[in-house]
Amino acid sequence: MLGPFDFVVWLAGFLAEVFVLAWATHDRTLWRHRALLLYVAALAIDEILSFVILRRYGFTSNEYIYYYYYSDAVLTLLMFLAIMGLCARIFREQERSGRLRALTLIILATVALYAAAITLVKHQVLATHFAGEFCGGLYFTGMVMTYLVWVLLLSRRDPRLRLVLLVSAFGIYFGGQSAASALQSLFPALTALHYLSPMMGACLPVSLAYTFSWVSEEARIPLEQLAGVW
Amino acid sequence: MHELLVLVLASILTLYLGIRYWRALLWSASQHKLSDATRELGEWIDGPHGEQSLAVVCALLRVCPKLERGGDRKLIIVGLYDRLLGVTEKLLPKPGGERNPWIAAERRACAYFAAILLDQRITRTSQWYAGQVTDSST
Numbered sequence: 620m621l622g623p624f625d626f627v628v629w630l631a632g633f634l635a636e637v638f639v640l641a642w643a644t645h646d647r648t649l650w651r652h653r654a655l656l657l658y659v660a661a662l663a664i665d666e667i668l669s670f671v672i673l674r675r676y677g678f679t680s681n682e683y684i685y686y687y688y689y690s691d692a693v694l695t696l697l698m699f700l701a702i703m704g705l706c707a708r709i710f711r712e713q714e715r716s717g718r719l720r721a722l723t724l725i726i727l728a729t730v731a732l733y734a735a736a737i738t739l740v741k742h743q744v745l746a747t748h749f750a751g752e753f754c755g756g757l758y759f760t761g762m763v764m765t766y767l768v769w770v771l772l773l774s775r776r777d778p779r780l781r782l783v784l785l786v787s788a789f790g791i792y793f794g795g796q797s798a799a800s801a802l803q804s805l806f807p808a809l810t811a812l813h814y815l816s817p818m819m820g821a822c823l824p825v826s827l828a829y830t831f832s833w834v835s836e837e838a839r840i841p842l843e844q845l846a847g848v849w
Numbered sequence: 850m851h852e853l854l855v856l857v858l859a860s861i862l863t864l865y866l867g868i869r870y871w872r873a874l875l876w877s878a879s880q881h882k883l884s885d886a887t888r889e890l891g892e893w894i895d896g897p898h899g900e901q902s903l904a905v906v907c908a909l910l911r912v913c914p915k916l917e918r919g920g921d922r923k924l925i926i927v928g929l930y931d932r933l934l935g936v937t938e939k940l941l942p943k944p945g946g947e948r949n950p951w952i953a954a955e956r957r958a959c960a961y962f963a964a965i966l967l968d969q970r971i972t973r974t975s976q977w978y979a980g981q982v983t984d985s986s987t
Contacts, residue, residue, distance in 0.1 A: 759855055759858075759859070762858075762859060762862055762863075765866075766862055766866075769866065769869075780873060780876075780877055783869070783873045784870065784873055784874070784877075787866045787867075787869050787870040787873065788870060790862065790863070790866035791863055791866050791867055791870060794859045794860075794862045794863030794866060795859075795863050797855055797856075797858075797859035798855075798856055798859035798860050798863060800855075801852045801853070801855040801856035801859060802856060804852040805852050805853065805856065826870075833877075834877055838877065840873055840876055840877070
């Protein structure tokens with residue numbers, strides 16, 4: 620059964636997603652991040668659909684569980700496309716975006732096939748376990764990919780603040796989800812861990828809303844401001 | 850074993866990017882230029898003991914009339930971060946009694962952030978007061 624906390628987290632995420640889409644219609648410069656906007660739109664649709672399925676079939680129903688895991692896998696794949704779009708933005712000035720897109724698509728397809736193959740070998744029957752582990756694998760790969768994008772971003776002399784915030788927000792999301800997934804595997808009885816994943820899920824659209832509405836496309840952050848601790 | 854490895858790696862990378870994200874946020878928030886009303890305060894923050902000036906700026910914020918409702922949530926988070934830095938500084942060993950330059954720079958950024966809030970509040974109050982004076986004269 621969902622409590623007030625779950626509802627508040629869901630509402631915060633959904634409102635932030637709607638805000639990002641509304642802001643994109645107002646500020647046309649955001650259309651450069653088409654893949655990212657597509658992902659946010661998919662997230663918003665998913666929130667509505669999952670709410671409807673939840674209301675109709677209940678939290679513990681097979682319908683909801685199947686929908687949750689499979690939609691999560693599709694959304695994670697869409698998020699990869701969004702990261703690829705960010706990568707293309709970083710390389711735009713160096714005219715390598717075409718090659719990079721092709722390379723990233725190959726990596727993405729390989730990762731998806733690899734994650735699916737490994738998971739199928741481990742769980743040939745249980746479809747929900749398949750989706751759950753598939754998502755875990757995708758989160759981890761997403762975390763590594765985002766970190767590589769981050770390294771690419773730092774290799775530039777004047778990183779754009781918007782890109783810095785977007786890439787780090789995605790990295791935190793993927794890293795947090797990977798950690799939450801690993802913790803749930805290690806300590807399945809710990810119920811408090813079930814709150815981690817939705818909270819991370821709500822933080823990402825909130826962060827996107829902040830970045831798009833408050834940080835201008837032209838803002839640059841000096842490298843020394845980022846490289847302070849390690 | 851596999852899950853433990855994922856957990857360790859994911860925790861390290863999340864913490865690393867979390868710190869970077871926070872720094873970028875703090876930096877973007879402190880990029881506003883101060884007006885004449887608070888410029889001297891900004892110079893004082895940049896001075897030799899500026900890292901300890903957050904408390905003074907917060908005291909000034911409290912005495913400045915506030916038009917908007919609600920608390921300064923951003924300032925609460927920045928205040929907590931400043932306190933965390935203060936505690937870290939006390940715990941870290943100081944060779945020759947020198948201050949850690951990174952912590953000092955971070956605490957200055959916190960004080961500068963509060964100074965921007967103060968500056969915005971003064972500007973809003975002045976504009977409101979100017980509007981009131983114009984209304985009563987007309």
